[in-house]
Amino acid sequence: MSGLFLKGEKKERAGVYRRHEQITNNGVASAMNGVFCIPVHADFGPVGEVQKITSKTDLYSLYMESGTIDAAAALFSAGANTVYLYRLGTGGKEGSVSLQTTTSTNAVTLKTKYPTALKFSVTLKQKLGDATTKELSVYNGATLVEKVSFVAGTGVNEAANLVEAMKDSKYLYAELASGESGIMQTVTQQALTDGAAPNVTTEDYSNAFNAFEAYAWNVMILDTVEEDVKTLAKTYMDRIHSNGALGICVLGETAGKSLATRLANAKAYNAPYFIYCGSGYYNTAGERVEGYLAAAVQGGVIGCKDSSTSIVHVEIPDAESCIEQLTNEQYVSAIKSGLLLLSEGQEGQVWFDSGVNTYTVLNEDDDEGWKKIKRTAIRYEAFDRINRTLEPLIGKISNTSDGVDNVIQEAKKVLAEMNREGKILDTYEFFEDTDNTHAVDYAYFIIRIDDVDSMEKIYLTYQFQYISQ
Known part of the structure; x- marks a missing residue:
């Protein structure tokens, strides 16, 4: 006897029965890309609170086209799916x-x-x-x-x-x-009788950063290139990363700063979670795009890109030409200093010249991969996806060998998925730390991952032979 059976059905007669279903990856957390946070100066909208915005239409509907809203709009133009936005300031008056x-x-x-x-x-x-x-x-x-x-x-x-x-x-x-x-x-x-805009101080940025801490995002953008605010951002990012946060921060530079100053400024941040954008450009309308807006455009491209691909030689949308023309030696100095610059391709493309973050002096436990935006993104993604996959198990499984095996199986699902996505090699391992075996209510594990870099340099050796006829 043969035939079909429904899921869970028990047949009376002996025989071979069949059904089919689609394989799903239930419980494996996906990558989080395109989620930003940004504090802004705006002429309208809620003051001193975070709003979740999911489209450019919603952005303009709530905040109107004013102040530094253009930085948030640039994120949606780059492909953002969510922007957590905070209108800076206190006080003000309604009309x-x-x-x-x-x-x-x-x-x-x-x-x-x-x-x-x-x-x-x-x-x-x-x-x-x-x-x-x-x-x-x-x-x-x-x-x-x-x-x-x-x-x-x-x-x-x-x-x-x-x-x-x-x-x-x-x-x-x-x-x-x-x-x-x-x-x-x-x-x-x-x-209407005249209202008044809220007063904005540097302290308001600290309030915004603290408010963002309650949300999950992968990139923070600033609507300013003021040094005082960037210093606050550094303090904030250092603190939340010491507590396990995984987001990065993209910074810009004031127009007209010398290359030497930009190199020194970028190098001072020295962390894989800071990207320092040091270039502006002319757009297709002939306008100069620099400062906070240039950083927002570049940060939008970086934050929306899947970690399986590099930003190296990725073009900047609507860019016509670079503001400055630099030498090969200057670009090399920028890479060594952790300064991300734009350059022009042979066909006139305006693109990222490299894929570096500001991490130039490595800590003892860090390898060279942490200097790359792409490889840092893969590693942060692995941290985040495994965390979100294992968190639902906390308090729900017994701390036994079976529970340990459950953790290993669930984590390996994430690693297998990242391997299929081309982000890590199939050499990954996830196993219990034999030097610290599970006991009471804790368990230690070791994860070994080989993340995949992009091909950024091609070396060609031409061999010729002169043969006289």
Whole structure:
């Protein structure tokens, strides 16, 4: 007897039964790429709190196109899937305006949702061709940013209807005066009283960094190249890495700094989790892109790239030419100092000249691989994926030989997947430390990994022979 069986089904007759299913890799944590955090100066949006943004549309909807939002937008242009964004500052003031009924009674107060110095105004009028609907149009300067409709006319409470409709507004809150009702008065671009932007200090960056600590991200970008802020970033990154964090930080440089200064600045960071971008470029519109924005563009490319591929000779989007032309010796000095520079290819491409981070003086336990962005990314990825795969086992399995084998099997699934993805060789090992065998509630393991580098140098030996005929 033969035939098909359902999963879990028990047949009565003897025979060979079959079914098929797709192989899945359940429980193996995938790589985390394209997840950024960035503090910004913005003219709108929530102040002093982290917001999870997943698209450029959502970014502009919440923060508008202002301040250093262009740095966050560059991350999405590079392929970011998530950006944790923190609007810097404290204090500030909302703009507001009171709208009246036809009896000149204040009925509805409109107020900007966030502190801002932007100039908002509103127009309230009957919807063309519809006697039962009125529209409130919201302007930022001369630009219409939003239009809200509400039920109007005799026998309805227009003031209450307007307040209810404004609950979906992206820009304004509406508050109804106690007991007010009636027909709303028409207004044309009535200005809100001036608000004020939050005050931003260097300390606000420390607040932002601390807020980011509660989230999982792989790259932190700054919206400034000020030395004081970069110093704070170094202190923060050193601290969280000493506690086991795995994210990296991409820094930029002030326009016009000499190469010697840039070399010294990069070398001072000396850590695999710092990438120091020292080049600017001209974009296809002929504009100079440098400072924090150039670093954000380059950091976006780095943070979105899979660890199986190198950034070496990866082109910078929308770049037309480098701002400076350097010699071979200068590029060599940059590599030795941990300064990441751009160069031009023979066909005019603007690309990363190397794949170095700032780690130039190695600690005793570190090998040369830690100097490479690619190999550091693979190693951090292995740490992260194995951690996230094993964490659900904590407290759920017995500390016995069977429990040890369970840990080994689950971790090897991650390593096998990374091998299939071309990130490590198939020489990987994961086993219990025989010098520190499991006991009570702990177990020690050893992991051996050979990560894969990219081919960055090709040496060609041409051999010729002169033969006379």
